[in-house]
Amino acid sequence: MQSLLYYAILYPIIYIFPAYVANGAPVIFGGGKPLDMGKTISRMPIFGKHKTIRGTLSGLLSGFIIAYIESLALPYMLYVGIALSFGTMFGDLFGSFIKRRMGIKEGSKTLLLDQYPFLIFALVFALPFGHQPAWYGILFLFVLTGAMHAFTNYAAHKIKLKKVPW
Numbered sequence: 716m717q718s719l720l721y722y723a724i725l726y727p728i729i730y731i732f733p734a735y736v737a738n739g740a741p742v743i744f745g746g747g748k749p750l751d752m753g754k755t756i757s758r759m760p761i762f763g764k765h766k767t768i769r770g771t772l773s774g775l776l777s778g779f780i781i782a783y784i785e786s787l788a789l790p791y792m793l794y795v796g797i798a799l800s801f802g803t804m805f806g807d808l809f810g811s812f813i814k815r816r817m818g819i820k821e822g823s824k825t826l827l828l829d830q831y832p833f834l835i836f837a838l839v840f841a842l843p844f845g846h847q848p849a850w851y852g853i854l855f856l857f858v859l860t861g862a863m864h865a866f867t868n869y870a871a872h873k874i875k876l877k878k879v880p881w
Contacts (some may be wrong), residue, residue, distance in 0.1 A: 725780045727852035728859070729785065733796035734837035737778030737803040739867065744777075744877050745770025750808070763821040774804050791846050798841040800802040806836025812852040831857070 720722040751761035782796020809823035810832035811821075814822065819825055834856065841847070865881075 722849055723851050723855055724831040727809065727848040727856050729789070730792075730795070730846070731790075731799065731834070731837070731856055733781040734799040734803040734833065735863070736781045736798040737774040737837075738776035738807060738833045740766070740774045741807075742871050744796030747828055756816075759815050760821075761815065762838035763815055765821050766808060767773070767812050771808075774807075775800050776824055786808060795841050795844045795846055798844055799837040802840025805832045805840065806833040809836060822830075822879050824879070825850065829881060830861055830870035834860050862872050 735807065745765075745767050747767045749760075749762070749764045750766045750768050750771055751763070753764070754761055778800025779797055782793050782800065785796055786793035810828045813832075814823075814825055814828055819828075838847070838856075847853070868877060869880045871877040
């Protein structure tokens with residue numbers, strides 16, 4: 716029972732933690748100049764004004780710091796965590812890019828594109844470095860991410876870090 720708890724819940728959380736931190740940091744530290752510098756494709760923003768240089772860099776740096784801390788106990792997590800952080804930021808930008816192409820305005824609630832691109836890309840970017848959770852641990856991460864997304868965004872809205880609760 717103890718090993719199932721570890722492999723299904725605890726290890727997946729340890730593994731994905733750099734990605735979670737990288738994904739949340741821009742809400743706290745973001746702002747400033749848009750990453751796309753206001754450029755457009757077919758008169759639509761590339762990412763939008765909410766995806767900023769400072770937010771992207773703070774997400775990467777925060778994820779790298781967590782990767783370093785985890786690597787003190789699990790040395791492979793340095794490279795895995797860095798890959799997870801890059802994947803997180805790329806996935807978040809990819810989701811925004813797709814939403815802009817679909818004509819969805821910034822801040823609009825979009826099922827699946829708000830919650831999962833960062834997780835999918837983080838997992839894919841880290842794949843070459845090994846040490847992934849078992850399939851049931853990854854399934855747990857998808858469930859956890861959906862729940863965490865709802866909870867953390869609501870909390871960030873309540874403490875005035877976000878304008879909308881999603």
